Amino acid sequence: MKRVNRRKFLGMAALSTGAVMIPSSCITTDGTKEGETSLHGFSEPSKNIKIKGNYDVIVCGGGPAGIAAAISAARGGAKTLLVELGGCLGGVWTSSLLTFIFDFDKPGITEEIKERLVQLNAKRNTTKNNFVYSPEPMKLLLEEMCAEAGVEFLLHTRVTAAYLDKNRLSTMITESKSGREAWNAKIFIDTTGDGDLGALAGNGWDIGHGGDTCPCQPMTLNALAVVKDVGALEKYLSFYNTEEASMKEHVKASKAFKKEIKRAGIKPSYGDPTLFPVKDNLVMLMVNHEYNIKAIDAAEVTKATVEARSEIHHISRELNKLGGPWENFQLVASADQIGIRDGRRLHGRFTVTKEDLVKGARYEDAVTRPKFGVDIHAPDQETNDKQTILRGGIVMKPYDIPLRALIAKDVDGLMMAGRCISGDFIAHASYRVTGNAVAMGEAAGAVAAIASQSNRLPQEVAWEEAEEWLETSRKSISKNS
Numbered sequence: 001m002k003r004v005n006r007r008k009f010l011g012m013a014a015l016s017t018g019a020v021m022i023p024s025s026c027i028t029t030d031g032t033k034e035g036e037t038s039l040h041g042f043s044e045p046s047k048n049i050k051i052k053g054n055y056d057v058i059v060c061g062g063g064p065a066g067i068a069a070a071i072s073a074a075r076g077g078a079k080t081l082l083v084e085l086g087g088c089l090g091g092v093w094t095s096s097l098l099t100f101i102f103d104f105d106k107p108g109i110t111e112e113i114k115e116r117l118v119q120l121n122a123k124r125n126t127t128k129n130n131f132v133y134s135p136e137p138m139k140l141l142l143e144e145m146c147a148e149a150g151v152e153f154l155l156h157t158r159v160t161a162a163y164l165d166k167n168r169l170s171t172m173i174t175e176s177k178s179g180r181e182a183w184n185a186k187i188f189i190d191t192t193g194d195g196d197l198g199a200l201a202g203n204g205w206d207i208g209h210g211g212d213t214c215p216c217q218p219m220t221l222n223a224l225a226v227v228k229d230v231g232a233l234e235k236y237l238s239f240y241n242t243e244e245a246s247m248k249e250h251v252k253a254s255k256a257f258k259k260e261i262k263r264a265g266i267k268p269s270y271g272d273p274t275l276f277p278v279k280d281n282l283v284m285l286m287v288n289h290e291y292n293i294k295a296i297d298a299a300e301v302t303k304a305t306v307e308a309r310s311e312i313h314h315i316s317r318e319l320n321k322l323g324g325p326w327e328n329f330q331l332v333a334s335a336d337q338i339g340i341r342d343g344r345r346l347h348g349r350f351t352v353t354k355e356d357l358v359k360g361a362r363y364e365d366a367v368t369r370p371k372f373g374v375d376i377h378a379p380d381q382e383t384n385d386k387q388t389i390l391r392g393g394i395v396m397k398p399y400d401i402p403l404r405a406l407i408a409k410d411v412d413g414l415m416m417a418g419r420c421i422s423g424d425f426i427a428h429a430s431y432r433v434t435g436n437a438v439a440m441g442e443a444a445g446a447v448a449a450i451a452s453q454s455n456r457l458p459q460e461v462a463w464e465e466a467e468e469w470l471e472t473s474r475k476s477i478s479k480n481s
């Protein structure tokens with residue numbers, strides 16, 4: 001476990017004057033003058049940062065978990081800010097061009113998103129739980145839903161520091177084209193996927209199989225392509241011609257597609273390359289795996305992205321040369337953000353483990369019940385080619401995620417939702433899919449709204465209180481829609 005360097009926030013008096021006073025002296029503890037480089041590194045000068053806003057709830061990270069947390073908190077009456085580093089909301093759904101959703105059978109915001117995707121003609125080939133969606137309409141939908149709920153949101157803004165008042169997270173710092181800005185909130189929710197805010201605040205965390213070292217699950221860069229005649233590619237497309245998205249058909253299509261890539265002279269780095277029919281002649285291409293990359297190492301993620309993009313272009317060019325149904329196969333866009341399966345998991349007041357999956361655990365403070373199985377993408381290309389998905393040596397039963405796994409252990413006033421909640425490697429390989437991320441976000445947002453408005457900490461709010469409010473709110477939303 002790595003604890004990131006933390007500076008306790010001492011300048012509470014400064015809040016009333018509208019500035020964060022980071023205690024400063026011209027000579028640092030190792031004797032280096034501020035603004036100078038020594039053997040110990042560059043000593044960054046301290047400065048006052050204006051407080052840009054005071055909120056009831058701040059949500060960091062606008063992926064599936066983050067948008068749900070922010071919408072839920074704002075609907076609960078909390079003054080809510082959502083901060084996202086990318087140029088759109090949606091995280092893996094949009095910036096990473098995912099196009100497929102698992103475990104989406106929950107009430108509340110998942111239902112609303114499903115209904116509105118249908119209205120936008122952006123959802124196809126569905127079971128109750130799983131379906132294909134179009135990523136571009138999803139961007140617009142999430143912006144509209146946040147605005148309608150009264151969420152204030154910022155794009156192109158990264159959370160870069162966090163400060164505590166005693167043990168309570170009170171201020172975070174962001175960086176953007178506006179420079180460094182400080183923000184106060186009563187409750188913060190970390191939905192950055194990689195647990196950035198929690199780590200900055202000094203909460204404990206694990207990555208991969210534990211501690212701070214990978215092996216981690218491989219990353220994948222997705223891409224969109226247009227084809228001349230989607231019908232001519234039918235046998236290579238997952239969930240093309242069926243009312244129901246069947247996994248059996250997906251496996252068959254993926255095998256046939258892999259044969260074609262091999263016929264084009266390439267062995268793809270992902271053992272189950274996939275083509276999803278998004279809409280009309282638009283398809284999504286998931287053909288690549290980047291192995292053993294650490295999500296919190298920018299140089300490694302950059303290298304993975306460059307290699308992945310090169311592989312996707314290579315495969316597309318060579319498929320095109322096969323002619324026939326592949327003639328005029330054209331890449332439209334590779335994703336802005338490589339898809340990250342495995343980042344930091346923040347330590348919480350409860351840790352969801354493999355044993356919970358084996359016994360199908362039930363908890364009184366259950367916020368959601370994942371059904372998606374353990375999905376560990378093999379850690380190297382050789383294994384991946386033979387057996388792409390590993391199941392962690394267990395047969396899982398649907399299990400509960402308790403609210404306690406969404407409340408940070410070491411830092412007060414901090415919650416988390418989505419990929420970065422408190423769980424072990426195996427459990428994370430199941431609950432990480434987006435239906436669960438949305439349900440966790442919605443629950444965290446409700447608890448944060450109640451806590452912030454009643455001056456309590458999240459652990460002092462009984463789940464029943466939030467559940468009751470969620471039920472009432474859902475009824476009123478469905479009545480008015």
Ligand SMILES: Cc1cc2nc3c(=O)[nH]c(=O)nc-3n(C[C@H](O)[C@H](O)[C@H](O)COP(=O)(O)OP(=O)(O)OC[C@H]3O[C@@H](n4cnc5c(N)ncnc54)[C@H](O)[C@@H]3O)c2cc1C
Nearest residue numbers: 061063064065085091092102159192193339340418419434
């Ligand atoms: C290749 C791939 C395929 C997958 N396949 C499926 C599938 O078929 N179906 C399915 O349901 N799930 C699938 N998943 C899993 C799922 O997409 C993720 O686990 C899910 O997106 C988790 O949601 P999240 O909101 O926790 O995180 P993310 O979607 O990762 O969102 C995190 C957000 O936080 C932002 N952020 C990060 N750091 C900061 C910061 N410091 N400051 C501000 N913002 C920040 C990011 O830009 C991002 O928008 C897949 C994942 C990958 C990578």
